[in-house]
Amino acid sequence: MSSQYSFQSTSYKSSFSSVDGRTTSYTESTHSNPSGTTIHRTSQQPGQAPTNETVHLPTSGNAGIEDGGARERIKDVTDNDQEHEGNMENEYAKREGGA
Template sequence: MSSSYSYSSSSFSSSTSTSNGQTTGQAYREESSSNLDGTTVRTTTQNLGEKPVSETRQYDAQGRQLVGDTATRGQGKIEDISEEEADKIYRERMEDEYAKREGGA
């Protein structure tokens, strides 16, 4: 007998404020979808007047985050990494993403 499971949700929030004639604001959106294989979470943040920044995280069926290039193909491996290594990976991915958006990579 085959069973299936699927769930998705999304949320959006934004805020603005004005102080001394200066307006600031931020928007935040999160979308998640789950099935028997795991969960994908996409977040996008945008400060007023700036480009949006998006991030996608994938988790296996046990809730462990998938990391590395294989996570984007849906066949991720699970690794325990230090906070410094996680920061380094994040910075590298952000640099790659900015380069793609600017047509460099």
């Protein structure tokens, strides 16, 4: 017998600090349901405009970040590591060949 279930969860957190009358704020809301999790963050440093970021982590695994309306695909960090290794190998080869 197969069972189906559904869930929904929402959480909020915020922090505010003030030094010499200058306030720094941070808020985060997290909403999860069967389609994935969405995290919305807002922060504001003294004298600056608020910064907004929305991250959606779908259950399919294709995460995306929305920052100021632009959506980007999150790059796997192992891609960066492999790219860095290749760059380092090329740099060493140049130095050894030129010595």
